[in-house]
Amino acid sequence: MSEPEEPAGPTVIPTLRYRDAPAAIDWLCRVLGFKAHFVVPGEEDHLVAHAQLTLGSGMIMLGSAREDEYHSFVQPAAGPNALLTQAAYLVVADIDAYYARATAEGADIVVDLAEQDYGGKLYACRDPEGQLWNIGSYDPWAIKEG
Numbered sequence: 667m668s669e670p671e672e673p674a675g676p677t678v679i680p681t682l683r684y685r686d687a688p689a690a691i692d693w694l695c696r697v698l699g700f701k702a703h704f705v706v707p708g709e710e711d712h713l714v715a716h717a718q719l720t721l722g723s724g725m726i727m728l729g730s731a732r733e734d735e736y737h738s739f740v741q742p743a744a745g746p747n748a749l750l751t752q753a754a755y756l757v758v759a760d761i762d763a764y765y766a767r768a769t770a771e772g773a774d775i776v777v778d779l780a781e782q783d784y785g786g787k788l789y790a791c792r793d794p795e796g797q798l799w800n801i802g803s804y805d806p807w808a809i810k811e812g
Contacts, residue, residue: 680726680754683742684795687714687730693793694719697771698756698801699764700726708732721756743796746774753790753798761787761803768801 684690691714694700700719708715713730731742743750758764765779768791776798777790786804793799 676724680752681740682726682728682797683731683737683740684714684728685731685742686712686795687717687728688712690728690793690795691717691719694726697768697773697791697793698799699758699767722758724756726754746792746794746796748796750796750798753800755800755802757805757807758801758803761789761801764801765789 682690691700691702691705695702698721700721702717703720703725704716704718706715706717707713708730713732715729717728719726719728731737761779768789769775773791773793775789775791777788777800779787779789782788782802782804784804786802788800788802788804790798790800
């Protein structure tokens with residue numbers, strides 16, 4: 667039996683829900699450098715049914731918090747300082763420029779920019795709804811297996 671063919675793009679895509687998805691999309695694009703790839707408005711003007719944002723070859727998907735079957739599994743962060751069970755790591759080439767933009771935009775920097783023992787630099791910030799974003803120049807794909 668042959669192996670199934672893998673998709674052409676990334677095969678792991680984080681998904682998030684936001685109370686104010688349009689504001690989250692704006693913040694993620696303006697502060698972290700995402701690009702709005704595909705956005706489906708919700709039935710009401712202030713809602714987003716589905717959005718796909720890209721950064722390099724990566725992608726996240728998000729939508730407005732709402733009462734549906736998925737809501738029983740995934741909800742927005744409980745608040746701007748909530749404990750989380752997951753966080754995204756964004757690989758960027760020019761970490762200093764990303765950090766400068768985030769600080770200029772007033773991002774809530776929770777881990778200051780610093781060299782890491784394993785290579786590269788990293789900082790972490792929270793978005794306005796409390797999701798944690800780790801941004802670093804360390805590229806784990808550059809490590810050879812074995």
